[in-house]
Amino acid sequence: LLPNTAASTRLSQVNDHLTQPNSTDSKMAAKITVHWLEDSRAQRILWLLEELGLDYEVKRYSRDPKTLLAPKELADVHPLGKSPVVTIVEDGKTLTLAESGAIVEFIVERYGSNLSIPASSSDMQARADYLYWLHWAEGSGMLPLMFSIVFAQLPKQGPWLAKPLLNGVSYGAMSQFVLPRLKENFRFIEQSLAGKDYFAGGKLTGADIMMSFIAEGLESSPLPNDKYPNIFRWYNSMLERTAYKKALEKGGKNDLGRFT
Template sequence: MLTVHHLNNSRSQRVLWLLEELGVPYEVKHYQRDAKTMLAPPELRAVHPLGKSPVITDGDITVAETGAIVEYILERYGNGRLVPAAGTPQKLAYTHWLHFAEGSAMSPLLMKLVFGVLPDRAPKLLKPIVKGISAKAQAGFVDPQLKAHQAYWEDTLSKSEWFAGPEFSGADVMMSFPIEAAASRAPFGDDKPKLKAFLARIHARPAYKKALERGGPYAYA
């Protein structure tokens, strides 16, 4: 049976959600972050050399990286579901957002996270310097990037209900994490009605709720 090696408050929540949408049987092996470092436990290295989540095992097959996992699951178990027809504009959009979610979207979000915690982890004498550098980096580069990305997402959702067109797809599963992460750092205001509506739609889906039951507490929901 397919096993999801699931880390709390991580991108692997999307994998559980996708499996619930498809009705694919699976098992969950839970891992907890270190309370101080927030890093994954070393036990995950027994599954994959990088020791990170998400990772799935399916028989003797091991797949890491969320995008690759989503593609594998949809190709093996999807039977054509949640993927637009080949050769259509929707399929091109689907491919774009599938890769965008872990490429362009996550870079500024990760930088926001790093620069946000860096001052607290700096030596006491260096804290003021590190805090100033972090603030300048966020204000001068990271925050403008996040603002541009959110405007791009909002504009896309103003043209269609879902990222790859009128139908829900694996692209929406992939885009859920960067959007939820962005909203957790700075809740969307009235100028982002489409993003707020997107989050409301996915959170209301029965499969999303079932995945939360299987995965446990999830800070971004």
């Protein structure tokens, strides 16, 4: 006999519903470890977990004092040896997750939807803003910041005899390419935050958490901070959050100035 298609579909939907994680149950059962590298984007993952009230462990790693690179031990956790990396043990299964945006999106959707603007939201603009800034932080926003670090380190890490040449290359790249892009980005953020307390939907979301590192980058950049009052109004309000302060106690404040 052929199966009743409608009945089979309903049964499949019921089974799917039963296997979906219950946010409260998953929160209680999950064992989360954050592989935290000093002066890195890992700090905002601690902030996220504190906002969600999740229990977690922190495994700390220090940078090489000369090269400022991550230690080789991180490659034992994830092949690329970068941070943040999060391991989650739930129902006997272990998940290793890298990339800040992926970590934030996964954890928010699984354990704390109050920090998202769901796809089902009737506010299309809020949903779009949430996704945009969540991904902008590691895309368009991060690229010139990374270039600023690379070109700042180039003369310091290069051969001694090549330093005059590397200084010239660094100065040219910073003045002609990097700083104009940074100014463009921060001007865009400044305008976007005009009259707003948060990046999306009028409430704290994962987008704010992702964008916090960009604000740290501005704070340690050569750009005059007083030109960006909206950014620092928003950023200072984030610094005052109880969860942010708790995360600092468990991790530590980033010193991005050491890279410049």
